[in-house]
Amino acid sequence: MAYNSLIARVELTHVSFGEVASVIGKAGGDIISIDVISSSGDSSVRDITIEVGDSEEQQVVENLKAMSGIKVINVSDRTFLSHLGGKVSVESKIPIKNRDDLSRVYTPGVARVCSAIHEDERKAYSLTIKRNTVAVISDGSAVLGLGDIGALASAPVMEGKAMLFKQLGDVDAFPICLDTQDTEEIIRTIKNIAPIFGGINLEDISSPRCFEIEERLTKELDIPVFHDDQHGTAVVVIAGLLNALKVVGKNIEDIRVVVNGIGAAGVAICKMLLSAGVKRLVPVDFEGAIIHGGEYSYPMWQWLAEQEQVESQPGTLKEVIQDADVFIGVSRAGLLNGEDVEKMAADPIVFAMANPNPEIAPEEALKHVRVFATGRSDYPNQINNVLVFPGIYRGALDCRASLINEPMKLAAARAIASVVTDKELNEQYIIPSIFNEHVVEKVRDAVIETAILTGVARRIPPDFR
Numbered sequence: 001m002a003y004n005s006l007i008a009r010v011e012l013t014h015v016s017f018g019e020v021a022s023v024i025g026k027a028g029g030d031i032i033s034i035d036v037i038s039s040s041g042d043s044s045v046r047d048i049t050i051e052v053g054d055s056e057e058q059q060v061v062e063n064l065k066a067m068s069g070i071k072v073i074n075v076s077d078r079t080f081l082s083h084l085g086g087k088v089s090v091e092s093k094i095p096i097k098n099r100d101d102l103s104r105v106y107t108p109g110v111a112r113v114c115s116a117i118h119e120d121e122r123k124a125y126s127l128t129i130k131r132n133t134v135a136v137i138s139d140g141s142a143v144l145g146l147g148d149i150g151a152l153a154s155a156p157v158m159e160g161k162a163m164l165f166k167q168l169g170d171v172d173a174f175p176i177c178l179d180t181q182d183t184e185e186i187i188r189t190i191k192n193i194a195p196i197f198g199g200i201n202l203e204d205i206s207s208p209r210c211f212e213i214e215e216r217l218t219k220e221l222d223i224p225v226f227h228d229d230q231h232g233t234a235v236v237v238i239a240g241l242l243n244a245l246k247v248v249g250k251n252i253e254d255i256r257v258v259v260n261g262i263g264a265a266g267v268a269i270c271k272m273l274l275s276a277g278v279k280r281l282v283p284v285d286f287e288g289a290i291i292h293g294g295e296y297s298y299p300m301w302q303w304l305a306e307q308e309q310v311e312s313q314p315g316t317l318k319e320v321i322q323d324a325d326v327f328i329g330v331s332r333a334g335l336l337n338g339e340d341v342e343k344m345a346a347d348p349i350v351f352a353m354a355n356p357n358p359e360i361a362p363e364e365a366l367k368h369v370r371v372f373a374t375g376r377s378d379y380p381n382q383i384n385n386v387l388v389f390p391g392i393y394r395g396a397l398d399c400r401a402s403l404i405n406e407p408m409k410l411a412a413a414r415a416i417a418s419v420v421t422d423k424e425l426n427e428q429y430i431i432p433s434i435f436n437e438h439v440v441e442k443v444r445d446a447v448i449e450t451a452i453l454t455g456v457a458r459r460i461p462p463d464f465r
């Protein structure tokens with residue numbers, strides 16, 4: 001269930017706050033805070049912040065309105081309030097106070113700087129925003145688990161990613177929503193806007209188009225192109241899995257892994273699981289297990305069917321999950337229940353990562369599962385690509401990497417896993433919080449070191465000389 005928080009502004013006249021609290025509680029709301037806005041002899045106006053599930057929201061408000069001695073002045077949704085006017089803005093680094101400043105930052109002074117870049121394009125890295133700016137680009141075709149909701153509706157997610165880039169990695173990121181879902185047009189548009197950016201972060205572009213778009217752009221541009229839903233997700237899954245396996249005392253070579261949803265995230269996760277040493281893999285999509293020796297029209301599914309680690313036994317998700325050590329879901333909400341995960345092997349690990357609602361309700365899974373994680377921030381073990389992209393890009397920009405290769409991604413996964421020490425590690429803590437101050441730094445350093453070793457760094461940052 002999704003949770004929202006509401007702020008109800010109410011005027012209380014002949015009713016005690018205790019009665020109001022009891023009505024809210026009975027309707028399923030939790031009071032988070034109360035602010036007194038004004039108070040006179042026989043009345044007071046208060047803002048009550050209430051956390052409430054989607055299905056109870058209306059009931060809470062209706063019950064408050066039905067009470068006598070209380071007037072509901074206004075109800076606002078805090079999530080919507082945080083989006084008013086958008087979440088990011090562009091700021092100048094230096095002020096323009098007089099004509100002298102104007103003639104340096106703008107014409108005529110700026111012309112000399114333009115000419116310098118015209119003569120040597122590498123100077124764009126020192127004289128423009130290029131060295132620290134990434135484009136966060138979506139076509140709105142696979143937004144979270146909401147599906148194809150279009151370019152404009154994807155904007156709040158892209159703005160959110162831009163905020164996280166800035167706050168966690170000090171990367172300036174710009175949200176871009178493309179009003180086309182045509183592969184060639186997307187590639188052409190991104191190539192045309194690429195000059196000012198130091199990197200391209202593709203986001204929420206559905207499969208299979210996302211594979212070609214990323215592959216072509218990586219070949220045709222000289223800046224890193226990173227499809228977050230593929231690689232960011234795969235990196236954080238491997239990080240979480242390495243630690244979860246330590247908790248349950250199993251080796252990666254011995255486990256049987258079911259991955260459900262073989263789209264952008266699922267394909268990248270399967271590939272990375274194989275390179276990390278998994279020997280028994282069951283990829284599953286709508287039509288059931290993708291099997292070794294099978295024939296598939298999607299090239300990525302066909303590639304998987306040719307891997308010897310992929311099992312050859314067909315079956316539905318509910319069948320193949322029996323005896324699995326690990327379930328990784330990057331598909332849709334509510335596909336599994338407690339009975340399904342109960343049939344897994346001993347000490348099951350379940351990463352139910354569909355957003356905003358996971359493949360199995362946490363309350364149900366937790367009764368049967370040893371290690372459980374979701375993509376959400378309101379439960380322990382948040383396996384979300386936000387742990388990856390700020391640090392990966394901080395590193396890639398600092399060493400001016402021409403691309404982000406497989407060894408860099410594996411190094412990032414190990415770096416994230418290493419933030420949780422053996423002493424700290426337990427079922428509830430397999431992955432660091434996104435607010436852990438060591439994550440970005442460790443990922444950045446691991447990425448730079450590996451970029452230098454694999455020959456894709458075009459600059460050695462001073463702290464690596």
Ligand SMILES: NC(=O)C1=CN([C@@H]2O[C@H](COP(=O)(O)OP(=O)(O)OC[C@H]3O[C@@H](n4cnc5c(N)ncnc54)[C@H](O)[C@@H]3O)[C@@H](O)[C@H]2O)C=CC1
Nearest residue numbers: 144145207261262263264265285286330354355375384385
């Ligand atoms: N926690 C995290 O960091 C991340 C979570 N996700 C979540 O993973 C999900 C998938 O994202 P993408 O791979 O980007 O989308 P996508 O659209 O590329 O892939 C989704 C895949 O799931 C399959 N699928 C849908 N319903 C299914 C069902 N009932 N059974 C089996 N397969 C089913 C689709 O056929 C498709 O292949 C979304 O819910 C998204 O929010 C994605 C990226 C990161």
Ligand SMILES: CC(=O)C(=O)O
Nearest residue numbers: 143144145229355385
């Ligand atoms: C987290 C993320 O990128 C997604 O759910 O699509």
Ligand SMILES: [Mg+2]
Nearest residue numbers: 144203204229
């Ligand atoms: Mg995404």
